[in-house]
Amino acid sequence: MTDLLSKFDPLIAEHAGLLSAGIRDPFGIVMDKVLSPTEAIIKGQHTILLGTYNYMGMTFDPDVVAAGQAAIRDYGAGTTGSRVLNGTYQTHKECEEALKDFYGMSHAMVFSTGYQANLGMVSTLAGKGDFIILDADSHASIYDGCKMSNADIVRFRHNDAADLEKRLKRLPPEAGKLVVLEGVYSMLGDIAPLPELVAIAKAHGAMLLVDEAHGMGFFGPNGRGVYEEQGVADDVDFVVGTFSKSVGTVGGFCVSNHPKFEILRLVCRPYTFTASLPPAVVASAATSIRKLMTAHDKRARLWEATRRLHGGLKARGFKLATETPESAIVSVLMPDQETTALMWSTLIELGVYVNMSRPPATPAGVFLLRCSICALHSDAQIDTVLGKFEQAAQMANLALHEPA
Incomplete structure (x- = not known):
């Protein structure tokens, strides 16, 4: 019998x-x-959390x-x-109404996870004979949506x-095209130059989906994202997002002004064939979204932190x-995997939790300690973190650069 898990042996050995x-x-x-x-x-150790994406600190609001x-x-578990x-309760509709008000759009559809929101939208909007054009650093959920779509991927x-622009020029003018972008790229924490990218996409007849x-x-006058x-x-035709970052719960969504948007509820498989979010989750999300409007x-x-x-x-x-x-993600570059792991482990022992990121989640050859800031981080906590980073670098023999 062939062991189907044997293909993971190198990763098992690396982890061990x-x-x-x-x-x-x-x-x-x-x-x-x-x-x-x-x-x-x-x-058992008191730890400062610096890797949770809890940007607006809404989890304990x-x-x-x-x-x-x-x-x-009122509704059960x-x-x-x-x-x-049977999975649409009044709480789900209230959550979608909150999203429509927050984004100023006429349609909103809530998914059970942010991953499913990208998986569902990308795979449903483009199909056989269409083209999906995406940034090389796109999130795994976007790539997986591409695989599921049967569209040609560029x-x-x-x-x-x-x-x-070069790649769009090579495509048939009459073909359906979906350009997928992200406002903030989660590994490096950099933002997209959306005005340039959007103008090029529109000039070539493509529809736009932006993951925010x-x-x-915290981006834009209404907090809607980088596109705002x-x-x-x-x-922008479609905006995808998640509840697991600034909203502080779990779930995903897409908002749009497209007049045919509601048909997606019947044809989007990750929406149609997934149990809906528990009422408590969408009720919490709706309240959080409405509070974010005036936060x-x-x-x-x-931004100060x-x-x-x-x-x-x-x-x-x-x-x-x-x-x-550029965003609330601050990524510290490491020279190699061993140093990254040692720095991460030393920091957690010193009471600071960050994310260790490595390929394939990051671009090839890029190793990171990724920090995500919360609006509730105090100056004293940030100063403590800075001291712990310096201490960890000494303990891990990480060579630091002379500041410019």
């Missing part, structure tokens, strides 16, 4: 090698107790928690059905408008993925 070297498992962290959006107990508690009391059967170099998973809540911040809202002070605080961390790491000689803080 890390653990045998005395490094904590970076992909098996257990939160013993979560104290707040910025603190937890991990293996009293109104959000109360909405979830009321919904579980789950729906046991998909949205097109990749262009990351954030490279000239390369996008990491931009919702950069002034291209009128040219101006939190947005300002998030981001600048403090980015500037502090840079001043201490760490090499960062972006020259300036």
